[in-house]
Amino acid sequence: MSRLVGLDGTGAAGGRALRGAWPTADAGPRGSGSAAGRHREPQRLAVSIHEIEPATWERCALLREWLADHGVRRVALLVVPAPDLHPFDRRSPSLRDWLADRLADGDEIVQQGFCPGRGRPSGEGRWRGVPRVGHAGPGEFARLDAEETARALDAGRRILRAAGLAPAGFVPQGFAYTAPLHAALRERYGWWATSAAIHAPAGAPLHAPALDLAGADPVARAAGPLRRRVLAGRAALLRIELHPGDLDHPRRVAAAESLLRRHAGRPAVTGSELVGA
Secondary structure (H helix, E strand, C coil): HHHHHHHHCCCHHHHHHHHCCCCCCCCCCCCCCCCCHHCCCCCCEEEEEEECCCCCCCHHHHHHHHHHHHCCCCCCCECCCHHHHHHHHHHCCHHHHHHHHHHHCCEEEECCCCCCCCCCCCCCCCCCCCEECCCCCCCCCCCCCCCHHHHHHHHHHHHHHHCCCCCCCEHHHHHEEEHHHHHHHHHCCCCCEEEEEEEECCCCCCCCCEECCCCCHHHHHHHHHHHHHHHHHCEEEEEEECCHHHHHCCHHHHHHHHHHHCCCCCEEEEEHHHHHH
């Protein structure tokens, strides 16, 4: 586990113990000599680092370095444009420079909302009738109507573009979508991801459930072991979602390392590569 061992406090023995119990191990048939094996889709890996902003940058950089140690050449970097309503690059020019270097090395910049936590007070009821899509929680956009949603998206895009980091795709925090948000994405981004699929302005969604080790949703936590067992062994596309807070949880780090080691042969791809944008 190299650099992450010292930070999260787990040792090699603990990592081995968890890997032995982790349910993703060799689930489903692998048989390359079977008919199923010969006709399987290409096996690919898509890794995302969420919640990148000045306050989390050092941890996100550590996660990216750790992924490089595991041979992951391309990663989606999910950047919060305006934490606390301040452009991220004004708070941290060094973060902007790091992201520019990562972009030049093949990573992809993805807009993660605008400013998590903004919006109307929860007591106001105008947002209650807005259907949520793809996540149990209300999220940043739940309190916004269609016009406000579009303004928030455009403000975030302007900040990223002004920093020289035009976003290729979009993912809200917690995969918390609303109907107005879904409708606004088609004309603004090459792709966007829900917890269940990768979407593009044209064509059918690419169904590939995300493996989010944080498991913030109680329903997702309950279904997690079965979900992970099926995906890691059989899915053509393996999506792994990482968060800076994962570093405080040794079991999450060990689980992610187990997945990466078991699927080391999969080429890492970005959202744009998946949708052909």
